[in-house]
Amino acid sequence: MTERLQLYSYWRSSAAYRVRIGLNLKGLSYDTVPVHLVRDGGEQHQPAFRNANPQGLVPVLKHGSRTFRQSMAILEYLEDAWPSPSLLPFDARDRARVRALAQAVACEVHPLNNLRVLQHLERVLEVDAEGRDAWVRHWVDEGFRAIEAMLVDHPSTGRFCEGESPGLADCCLVPQVYNARRFKVDMAPYPTIERIEQACLALPAFDAARPENQPDAPAAGT
Template sequence: MITLYDYHRSTAAYRVRIALNLKGLDYHQARVNLLQGEEAGDDYRAINPQGLVPALAVEDGVLSQSLAICEYLDELHPDPPLLPGDALQRARIRALAQTVACDIHPVNNLRILSYLTGTLGVDEGQKRAWYHHWIDEGLRAIEQLLEQHACGGPYCFGDRITLADLCLVPQVYNARRFELDLTPYPRIVAIDRQCLGLDAFERARPENQPDAV
């Protein structure tokens, strides 16, 4: 049995839930409550020394980092492929996915926001301004990338779900949660709407997880 160490609102874990669902894999969810600091405890640090979610326990060990996990799943279970196409297209898919996972998400995740408010004394309004600034900058770039590539389908790269969609949809979820105006990003909004019509994405939504209380 695959075990996903998970927190329902973690966008990184959200990506992996979508991947597992798309691949049709059964998995057990082990809750790591980030709001209660469980990720920093010795028990979880023994599983993932970074103290981050997700982590994926498989027969041969434990994997961390959501993009690495998604590519691992894609290599073992290649249908449907998350990185289809030729080398150029796969590089473009990875670039868009990494725009979310490496540029937008790291400066806006819970531990960064908690440091801003708890250690630096930033108030809630300033925290929200920080969040909006970085996600707005990232989504603006993604919208332009989607226009440049213009693959002519309902998803980021044509008519097939890719790793880029798995990263984009959770980030849009967070943008809405923090009340960012998405009007300037019609392509992103359309892709998000299309993806959420699929069962694999619907079942992965934060509000549909066992720990969503």
Template sequence: MKLYNFFRSGTSHRLRIALNLKGVSAEYIAVDLRTEEHLKEAFKSLNPQGLVPALVHDDQVLIQSPAIIEWLEERYPTPALLPQDADQRARVRALAAVVGCDIHPLNNRRVLEYVRHQFKADEAAINAWCATWICAGFDALEALLKADTQRGRFCFGDSPTLADVYLVPQVESARRFKVDLTQWPLIAAVEAACMQLEAFQKAAPMQQPDAA
């Protein structure tokens, strides 16, 4: 199994966490977004979108982190990243989707590059843009966590789920864009609980071989 990814990519980060939680090893292959390696033919022959991550298993190329993580959940069901109950699974998926659908896409590198080049945004403007969507999403997540009085240490219950897999990379991204995380004590507590686990520690951006 080969994992094509970039150390600072949030989607790559979430997939590394999921692989670690499942105990599935993959050869780390760095795709350097800073030099636009993802847009070169060698990588686009694997993923025509030119986006990381991509996971190669046997002769199959898997793309899009939500699809890959669902594939992992189905192929390696233990430990589970989703609860057994359908209503609870819907809640966990919704928490993950706040990050995966509503925060991360607006902070994606290709969006930020467009804002930089087409609208001449400087780094202060980029940080303000990112903070707008991070704060809106995190305000909602904090409220959802607070409303769940049976929650436990993680986003749902007392073991990590899909929601935590998505949340932790977004917290890391928020720090990079200089967002004040003290606004969301429950999110901070969840991240602290996650970061006590080796699966999250080993997946952190600065622990990757291409980190610089």
């Protein structure tokens, strides 16, 4: 487990952002291999990257001779391979709650709003920029309404999604809020989500993972 970790990442990809948080929470150092999702038609579609991931999606994690795809599978791999500090609670029922919150982002919100879907809406369905942004906000609102309801007043909700330690659900929620703000979603109806986001971003592991703190982020003001 001592081989160097390489993360194929794009600064603004929220799936890559999840994994960056997970790596940082585990205290694992890694090299970033930037994959520019927009330039030259998208480096993720080029053969060099498709060999690493036939899905043409970031993130990809390389560890020794093995290649790992899908952010949620990668986070579970980090948990399996480096159990401490844990991203999941001890009790199986509590773990299921955390995974459900994580999947409420990863299976219900993000897949509808990622770059390839927005490009398809514009290029194939000829949806204009306004319609595209309304689409994004619709699915974020649908998802956040449910997540807020699952968090608020739940006895397991603490400073973070589950108790007093950041975990798998927080790894997913914070990047999704970043994405929501980018599309000008009104966060007022989601005070619990916003409170947890702020608690997370106060931690160095989350702060270092922010899009603007990545080596491939454009310089401020450009």
